[in-house]
Amino acid sequence: MARKYWLMKCELEACSFEELKHDRPNSTGKWRGVRNYQARNFIRDEIKEGDWVLFYQSNCDTPGVPGLAQIVREGYPDPSAFDEKNHYYDPKSSPEKVQWYSVDVKWKRKFKNYVSLREMKGTPELADMRVVQRFQRLSIQPVTREHFEIVCSMGGIKVKA
DNA sequence: GCCAACGTTGGC
DNA sequence: GCCAACGTTGGC
Numbered sequence: 001m002a003r004k005y006w007l008m009k010c011e012l013e014a015c016s017f018e019e020l021k022h023d024r025p026n027s028t029g030k031w032r033g034v035r036n037y038q039a040r041n042f043i044r045d046e047i048k049e050g051d052w053v054l055f056y057q058s059n060c061d062t063p064g065v066p067g068l069a070q071i072v073r074e075g076y077p078d079p080s081a082f083d084e085k086n087h088y089y090d091p092k093s094s095p096e097k098v099q100w101y102s103v104d105v106k107w108k109r110k111f112k113n114y115v116s117l118r119e120m121k122g123t124p125e126l127a128d129m130r131v132v133q134r135f136q137r138l139s140i141q142p143v144t145r146e147h148f149e150i151v152c153s154m155g156g157i158k159v160k161a
Numbered sequence: 162g163c164c165a166a167c168g169t170t171g172g173c
Numbered sequence: 174g175c176c177a178a179c180g181t182t183g184g185c
Contacts, residue, residue: 011182059183135182137167139182
């Protein structure tokens with residue numbers, strides 16, 4: 001199975017790229033609380049171990065991609081949905097009838113240059129990338145290999161894909 | 162803090 | 174099953 005590429009949004013407040021590297025065990029973050037069906041389907045069905053992730057920081061002064069992560073654990077039931085005290089609790093989900101899924105991502109590589117959304121919007125080759133479309137809210141987006149490589153080169157690194 | 166878009170909910 | 178109301182996302 002060919003390796004795939006994704007863009008995953010994370011609110012800066014929830015976990016920055018630096019926090020992922022330094023503050024999480026083994027530099028690995030557990031992606032919890034996705035409550036959108038399209039994003040859920042990607043997590044459950046399509047995202048595979050070894051896939052590359054453009055780690056995207058949203059809801060901050062300069063939204064953009066600081067670097068790369070990689071999928072280290074494929075879709076598994078999101079435990080936050082089962083926990084009544086959790087903000088993401090969903091009574092419609094249970095271990096018997098799982099609604100929502102998690103993946104784990106590991107910090108991989110920081111770009112030499114931060115690639116801001118603004119720069120991506122200004123790059124004609126990225127015009128059909130989802131993240132640059134107006135009002136594109138989907139928090140997990142498939143990325144083509146071509147777009148992935150362009151973003152990496154904007155970030156000043158070369159990735160052997 | 163504003164506000165457009167869009168997903169979800171719930172009354173009918 | 175329609176659709177209005179409401180909530181959330183997220184750039185600006």
